[in-house]
Amino acid sequence: MKLKLFTAFLIIDFMCLGMNTLAHAQTDLLRAIDYAQFRYNSTSTTLEVYTSISPSRLTFHKVRVIGSPDSNQLVSTVKLEFLLKNLRNDSSYQVFNELPLRMPDTSAISQSARLVTVTRILADTGKYRLQVNALAGKADTTIDSLERNVVIRDFPDSELTVSSIELCSDISPGASKNDPYYKNTLHVVPNPELTYGTGMPVASYYAEIYGLGLRNDSTEYNVSWHIVDTYGRTLMDTSALKAGLSSDVVEIGSDDISSMPTGRYALELFVTDSVTRQSAYASKYFFVYNPYVKQPVISSNENVNVLSSPFYEMGEKELNNLFYAANYLEAPQQTDEYRKLKTVDAKRRFLAEFWVAQNRAAGAGGFNSWRSFDERYKYVNHRYNTAYQQGWLTDRGRVYIHYGKPDEIDRHPSSSGSKPYQIWTYNSIQGGVIFVFVDLTGFNDYVLIHSTARGEVSDPDWQQYVQLQQ
Helix, strand or coil: CCEEEEEEEECCCCEECCHHHCCCCCCCCEEEEEEEEEECCCCCEEEEEEEEECHHHCCCEEEECCCCCCCEEEEEEEEEEEEEEECCCCCEEEEEEEEEEEECCHHHCCCCEEEEEEEEEEECCEEEEEEEEEEECCCCEEEEEEEEEEEECCCCCCCCEECCCEEEEEEEECCCCCCCCEECCEEEEECCCCEEECCECEEEEEEEEECCCCECCEEEEEEEEEEEECCCCEEEEEEEEEEECCCCEEEEEEEECCCCCCEEEEEEEEEEECCCCCEEEEEEEEEEECCCCCCCCCCCCCCCCHHHCCCCCCCHHHHHHHHHHCCCCCCHHHHHHHHCCCCHHHHHHHHHHHHHHHHHHHCCCCCCCHHHHHHHHHHHHHHCCCCCCCHHHCHHHHHHHHHCCCCEEEEECCCCCECCEEEEEECCCCCCEEEEEEECCCCCCEEEEEECCCCCCCCCCCHHHHECCC
């Protein structure tokens, strides 16, 4: 297997991006990792790994620097270890990057400061497990770790293809090759946390298009960018017919997302070659945190046949359970309106109209359609019921209904020194998040103790709840 380090770019300046207003800011050393893939040649791919590090979790020491205007400075060091393991043949590759950090005082060490790194690895196609470890101390002790599954693809000469979409905090022209964020004459700073909104109202994005057909030494192609919400609605749509002098071109763009409500969105790129008529597509999920932007009210003015709806024969308790279990879909106005309803018939009609509108917005098989929601609701009431609560009221039930089935569940049964706990991983939410549930009582009632998802409870020292008291 041909697999080697291509190049590694590290930036050691602190970037205060204003995200300290988040209600539950993640305080782990490795805040997030993300990656993108770009063409190196027809048989090899460049994997770019983006890492966001929180310096507030490091220990700094004061040293005297001779000849410096700030003779007393604070210094620290963190080493990053990148492990790329091939899941088919069990071979692996290891890369180390050591980051010496230096600053004049503690003013830059805050929860909002982060260190963004770019590491480029040249690899063959295949399925891999990427692990990034933060090491510290003379013994290189692992103090934090994040993992992702990566499927590395190829970019054949004979096809129109598109690279991954790289979400960025800044893209500006005229960069020099000494710039650690240099890419195709541009200054491209990745946003590994994939989060925009408060403190970062503009989402920038970068992609590369390969294999455009040439006619008389020029190309003509159509490019469309879309931002789509979880209901399947297109919120932003830009398209343009472009011409170029090369078969490989760079596409960049940006959108002001300050008016978009908190939630998960998809950025989509469509490319059509006017010469060959080939098309290519790429997409990327990102998260918006705008706590002061109201969710839109989705309602239906059409006449709804309540008799044919699934709610017609339901009692008031079941109707209430269904409504409040879907609280992540409801705007505050809808919750207030539902609470004012006095009769069972009124609640049946409300839910029938609500889900007609949801189905239209989400699509018949969409994640937030009635069919999909009902399947998750029934599943958690079967799987996560306790002696005291229905499954939808438990922490695991709520997370499952809200986010869907996790990509991975790491189960840890009880032992002589610890309580049973589970770690749920979602790879496509906010660049990858976890939920840690602990059975505190021993009666199969798992409580959410820690999560790296925005807006969820966060406690980096969650391990203390797992250990049994001596």
